[in-house]
Every structure is written in structure tokens, then in C-alpha cells.
Amino acid sequence: MNFVGSHILSVSQFDRRAVERVFDVADQMLPYAHRQLVTRVLEGAILGNMFFEPSTRTRVSFGSAWNLLGGEVRETTEIKASAIAKGESFYDTARVLSGYSDVIVMRHQQEGSVDEFAIASRVPVINGGDGANEHPSQALLDLYTIRKEMTDRGKDIDGLRIALVGDLRYGRAVHSLCKLLSLYSDLHFTLVSPPELSLSKDYIDGIKSAGHEVIESDELHSGIRHADILYVTRTQEERFPSQAEADRYKGLFRLNQSIYTEYCEPNTVIMHPLPRDSRGNANELDNDLNENPNLAIFRQTDNGVLVRMALFALILDVVDKVGATATKVSWYTAKRF
Numbered sequence: 001m002n003f004v005g006s007h008i009l010s011v012s013q014f015d016r017r018a019v020e021r022v023f024d025v026a027d028q029m030l031p032y033a034h035r036q037l038v039t040r041v042l043e044g045a046i047l048g049n050m051f052f053e054p055s056t057r058t059r060v061s062f063g064s065a066w067n068l069l070g071g072e073v074r075e076t077t078e079i080k081a082s083a084i085a086k087g088e089s090f091y092d093t094a095r096v097l098s099g100y101s102d103v104i105v106m107r108h109q110q111e112g113s114v115d116e117f118a119i120a121s122r123v124p125v126i127n128g129g130d131g132a133n134e135h136p137s138q139a140l141l142d143l144y145t146i147r148k149e150m151t152d153r154g155k156d157i158d159g160l161r162i163a164l165v166g167d168l169r170y171g172r173a174v175h176s177l178c179k180l181l182s183l184y185s186d187l188h189f190t191l192v193s194p195p196e197l198s199l200s201k202d203y204i205d206g207i208k209s210a211g212h213e214v215i216e217s218d219e220l221h222s223g224i225r226h227a228d229i230l231y232v233t234r235t236q237e238e239r240f241p242s243q244a245e246a247d248r249y250k251g252l253f254r255l256n257q258s259i260y261t262e263y264c265e266p267n268t269v270i271m272h273p274l275p276r277d278s279r280g281n282a283n284e285l286d287n288d289l290n291e292n293p294n295l296a297i298f299r300q301t302d303n304g305v306l307v308r309m310a311l312f313a314l315i316l317d318v319v320d321k322v323g324a325t326a327t328k329v330s331w332y333t334a335k336r337f
């Protein structure tokens, strides 16, 4: 895969070598993300951050990743704040905004919207999530996290046992992650969801045809036994025809410390793309897991910055120049990592 100048729209663009390249560059970004070194390699460059659906971590971590490389960020965060609300097409918006930016990250509720936007854009576009379809940067940071967590436990991604729990029908993070994991060997997937929210046949066929085992279950306790990774998701209520329908599935698969202790292996890693829904009727990952050392959710969010820095450095062809402009951080830095 040639990263330079390319759009990142789907994980289908990646082979295993390309994934490893992203991870190697992400590793190189640690001293910058950890506030040990400062680089100005993207000084003067502008990121167009266009989020037409709610977002905290994806939007802010893409922005921070760009800032950490020395660039400036311009934000558009709501449809009503953009000319799309006046009926402007993706084509026109993309032609215009690509004149103002060096890279654009876009999130929109419509599947395929980011592809349509990228066709008209004059600069590289990264998919920050298009409806229930894909979320490639999330899958890359999830896989980067899985790799780190497994390495720390003396294991590999090959042979991994992963349980994916919750709304597998509408969860774009899960969709992209399944495709990316399929690049590895001999994985065991347990898909835990109510039948109505199961992973679609196309994704399951894709996993199976890559040689992996898939077991489907609608029961949490048996589904999470023997997993190396437990990947829990939120009910994507914004994609349901009505709130009442979404509410039927909320809180069906709650994980707390006592269920973890009883049913999981002692070292099972708990992941979630976040946000976890903390409202009482949902609460898919209970707060009593917060002190569990295997809860990797905030390591995932930290890793997101590294992976997004790597994508920018690769796309803009500055990987070898990042260190050339580096200086030591001169301010007090809290120990966050």
C-alpha cells in the first residue's frame, strides 16, 4: 500500500504489511504524545476536521495528533453550522474545503458519504466514521492496542480468542475491526448479541473465508469464557428507527467485576471503543471495573493519538522528518502515561 497522498476510507485498503507499517510509525510517535519531545514537522499545514455526527475522542484525538505534529486544526462540528444544511452537495463542499486544508477527516451519518466526499476532494480524506459502515482509524487503534496487550501477556494476535459483545449490527467499529483481524491467522471469534443485532452475514462470511472460527451466542456468560479479548460495544441508538426500539436492547449484556471474576480468564482484556453508556438502563461496562488492570479502554484512547499521528505522517510523507525538527519539551509535564 502506498500511503503518500492517499485517502483512508476503509480497512479493506490494508494488508498485514501496511498495518505493521502504521504500527511501527505509531511506536515512533510515543515521545511526542508523551510530551517528551516537540516536533514542528507539519508547521503551516491545516487539518479540516469535519464531524457531522457527535464525537469526542475521534475528533479531539485527530486534532491533537495533528497539533502534536505542529499543524493547525479547523473544525466544523455540526451539519447546521455548515452549508450542507442549505442543500450544498458533498461534491461542492469537498471541492471548497479541500482548497483550505491539507488533509480532511470527515464523519457523517450516511453510509458511503465519506467515499463520495473523497471523490471530489483535492486532498487526502480520512473516514472518521460513515454511518453504520466503517471506522478505519478506530479499528487500527484497537488492533494496535490488542497487539500491545497481547505482547504484554506473552501472546500474539495470531491464535487470538476474541468475544465481540453488544450491537454488532450497527457498530461500525466492530465492522472495521473484524475485517482487520481477518488478516491474521487462526482466530476464534465469539459474537455475543441479541439475534436482531447480530453481525451481518457478509461480515461473518468474510471472517470464515479467511479461515477463522465463528461462534454466535445470545448469552453473555458462556460467550465470554476463554476470551483473550472482550470487546464490548454500546447500543447504537441513533441508528435505530425509534428510541423505543433501541431501548429494548439497552443493558442486555452488562459487564461488572463480579461477572468478570466468575466467567472470564484472570487476564482477559476488556476493551470498548467508547463512549460507554453510563446511564442506569444501559451501563454496558460498570464503573466497578475501573480499577481492574485489564480494563484497557483508556489505553485504547491514548493509543488513538499515536495511530492517528502515524496515519498523518505516512500520508504526508514526513515519517523520516519528524525527528529532524524535534526539541525537548520545556514545560512541566504531568505523568499521565
Ligand code: NCD
Pocket: 057, 058, 129, 135, 138, 172, 173, 233, 234, 236, 273, 274, 275
Ligand atoms: C464509536 C463510533 O462513533 O462509532 N465511537 C468512537 O468513535 N470511539 C462507537 C460508538 O459511538 O459507540
